[in-house]
Structures are given as structure tokens and as C-alpha cells.
Amino acid sequence: MAGATATQADAVPFPSVAWFQRLADLMNADRVKHEHLGYVDCVAQFTVLDGGPGRTPWSVQITFEEFAAVDVREARPADAARADFALEATLGTWRAMIESIAGGGGRPALDQTLNHLSHMGTPVRVVSDDPLRRDLYFRYNQSLQEFVNASSAFRTGFSS
């Protein structure tokens, strides 16, 4: 069974560009599902606040266009303005979400959806300097949820 584990040799490490690229590949391979959900046009940043070297922040930006994830790249702080919004959380928060998705076979527990985690500003914080660009997170919420839900299709490895 695929899913989130810390020990599998074939696991894709989290956080990493490779992990998000795998999600992008899965999204692009399942075009029918995403055509049904509709256009997604935004640059979303996922930040793991303690996911970089020495527990520094680590970020990745995913560019969504139409029904596809067309670009995945690691982002430095100077790249922040490129993203329409950023979802920031600790590794522990992301790990709990990913493990919940894996445990639910692609559907997280009620308290582990992106909106649930972010709505009150904690443990996931939605960051944007423009309310219109922040609202893209809401306009495409179902697609973004499906994007991360696809992580149940492969094994995730965590460094700690």
C-alpha cells in the first residue's frame, strides 16, 4: 500500500521539489478529473517553516495553468512575490496532513483538510499581500485539495 512512512526505501522525501513534482505529474496524468473541477490559474507556494537546513524555512512554488501544474520550483524568500499566496506550516503539521491523506486512501480526516488547517490562521497560515490574490486559494480550493490528496498514490519519507 502506498502512503506516508518514514522508512520505505522507495519513498519520496518530504519536503522536496521531487515530492511536489510527483503531485504535479499525478495531476497532469489525471486531466479528466481536473477538467471536471475546472480551471486553476495561480502560483501557489507551500512553505515548510522548519523544513530547510538547520530547521530554516523551505518553500516550493507550483504554477497551475488551466488543468495542469506546469512548473514546480524551489523558492527563495526573494521569489515570494511571484506566488499569489503561500501556505505556511511546520513540518509536523504537513506530516500529519500527508499521513492523514494516506491513511484515508486519498481523503484526509475531517480535521486535516487544507481549509480546516488554514481557516483560523493556525496551524497553516495563508499569506498574501493582496486580498484578491489570496482569494485564489479559495477559488481553487477543491482543486488544491485534490492536488495534495494525490499524495496517497506514493510513499512519502520524512527525515525525522
Next chain:
Amino acid sequence: MAPVTRAGAAQPLPPPPTLTEQGLERYETTFRQHYQEWAVILQRNAERLARGQYSLHWLDTDKANWGRRAKPSSRGLTYTDINNVKPYGDMPVEADWRNFTARGSVREPYRHEMPTIEEYTVLDRGEVWADNVITLYEEAKARQWNATRDIPWHELEPLPEDLEKATCQLCTFLTEVEFVAGDFPAKWMYRIPQDFLEVKSFLATQIMDEARHQEVFRKRAIAGGGLMHAAPGFEWALQAILQAPTHTMGTFLLNLLGEGLVLSIFRSGEMIAKTHVDKEIFRRCLQDEARHVSYGVMQFKYYLDTHANREQALEEMHRFADVGEQVILSAFTEPALVESVAVLLGGGLEHIDNGMEGMIKLWSMLIDEYLQRCERAGFPRRGRCTIPQQMPWRAA
């Protein structure tokens, strides 16, 4: 001479004409008034047909924009793609075609022979346009969903009674809200002339969105136990939205303020949902709502940016917001809404106090988001907002 009858032998008066009869009579009268003009066209065409002749004037492309073919982009052929073909994208600042003719068609030679639709009264582009309206229209079409098919209704299971009642009460409230959210764009759509066709197209999607929302909340309530209580505070607020004096004022109240708050309720609904069915409902709805909020912000911005007297426009909108915020406040202090959400936030009736603590946080957040959207539109409201930034709640 009419027969004379004595009072005692009077026959019953004939029944008054029904509303249908009255309406039909007015329609016939109007027809007869207009018929003089119609008849000229009718006679000309009928005589030509009788002579066995063709007009073929429509083949003349001298005054047409013939041959400039629109090219599809990666998504197909969008309004943006066809508007890139000159002059089809040229939109008047003030619409003066108050009929059904298509922008960019050969219509000037026929102007004097065509009717004026008196109901088209919103002629100022500043009252309706938003720079994102075409994008939102395309997105709305692409992100439609089906409340019958796309919600996993078969997974719906009964909740504990207090949570089920709270969920059904929230859905009852939202059903009321969605009725006005559909009626407002419908009311204005038919007042907007065809030259602003992109706006009318977007409003049509909003009407469909709101129809689907009232459908899904009504279904959720009746599938879970039943519809619960209507609330007077809602009704006054909804009436105030529907009766807004201008389209921009109404869309500010409905889309920027009202739907901004409803978007927060939907996000809260997703967060506090006790079933995957409810999660799915709220997640789908919040996406639609965010589009409407986005239109509201950008329509308001366009109105202010293009107004001939920005200071005057700002002051009028402040005056309107002073009232509008109060009517929205009356909705968002109704126990049928506040208490049902608090019960769901707290996890049950016995934890309603905990839920109210959550409501206090939500309140501050949603007022701040409202003020941010105002600022984004160019409307500095932070120092004048009449809604308290802290929820008026004192724990017992």
C-alpha cells in the same frame, strides 16, 4: 338606448378584469401604438417577397468588420480572444444602444427604425464593468458543479441531534441568503444593455451559482432532518441588498461585503463540518463565492477609478456603507446563525461557550478581510467602519 333597470332588479356587476386581462389589454395597446412603425417594415418586406425579389443588403460588408477572424487560444475561443479582433472589444463608456443589437454588428443604418428598451437603464460602464469579469466568466463556466451528482449524498449519516439541528439551521439561513444572492444579479441583469454583454454573461453564471447553492443547502437540510427557523434579522438585510439604489452600491453590499462574509461562513462550514458530505458542500460553495467576491472588489474599484468625481463617489459610497454595514450586522447577530455556528464550532450544545470563543476570532478575521477588500478597491473604510471590529459578545 341601453335598457333601464330598477335598483332592486339590478344584475350583478360583471367581474372586474383579471390581472391577466389587464396585462393583455396593456400589451395590445402598446402593440397598436408601435404598430405604425412596425407596419412600415412589415409592408416593405412583404411587398418585396410578393414581387419575388431579394434584398441581399446583408451581403454588403462595407460597414461591417468582415474578414478579421478570431483565433482561439489554448483554452478554446474566449471572449478575450474575440475582443482582440478590432473593433469587437470596443466597449462604450456610455451605452446608447438600448435594444438587442450586437456590439460590432452593422446597426447604425437601422437605428431610426428600431425600438428602445426602456428597461435598459444602467448605461454607464463604470456601474457594471470589472477588469476581471471575462476571466471570472470563463472560470465560472469551467468550475460549475452539480449539487445532485457531485456531492456524496449516500455517505450522509445522522449526527447527534444538537449537531444535526445546528447544521440544518445553518443550511436554512444559507438558503435564505442564496435566494437574494440570485435575485440581485437577476434584477440588474435585465437593466444592463447588450453592449455590456460580458457582464451580463458573468451575472448569468452568478445566478446559476446561487441557484445551485440554495439547492444544495435545501437538500442538505431536508436530508438531515429538515429546514429550521427563518430569522427576521436576515430578512431586513436581504431586502436592503435587493433595494440598493444603484448596481455598484448593491454589488458592494452583496458581493464585497455580504458574500465576503458568507465566504467566511462557508470556510467555517468546511472547517466545522462533521461529515465528508458537508465538507464537500462547503468547499464547492466557497469556490463560487470567492468568484463573486472578486467581481465585487474589482467592479467597485473600476467604478471609483473611472468616476468623474472620485471624491464625491467615495463620500456617497461611505454614506451607503454606513447604512449597509448596519443591515449586514443585523444578519450576523441573529441567533439562528451565530448560535448554530457556535454549536458546530464547539462540538455540541454543551460546548456552545467554547464555540463562541471561536466566533470571536472569526468575527475579527472576517471584518479585517472586509476592510482589506475595501482597501484593495480603493475605498479606505478602516476608520469609518460601523461594524464593531470585536464581536459584541460578553461571556456569561
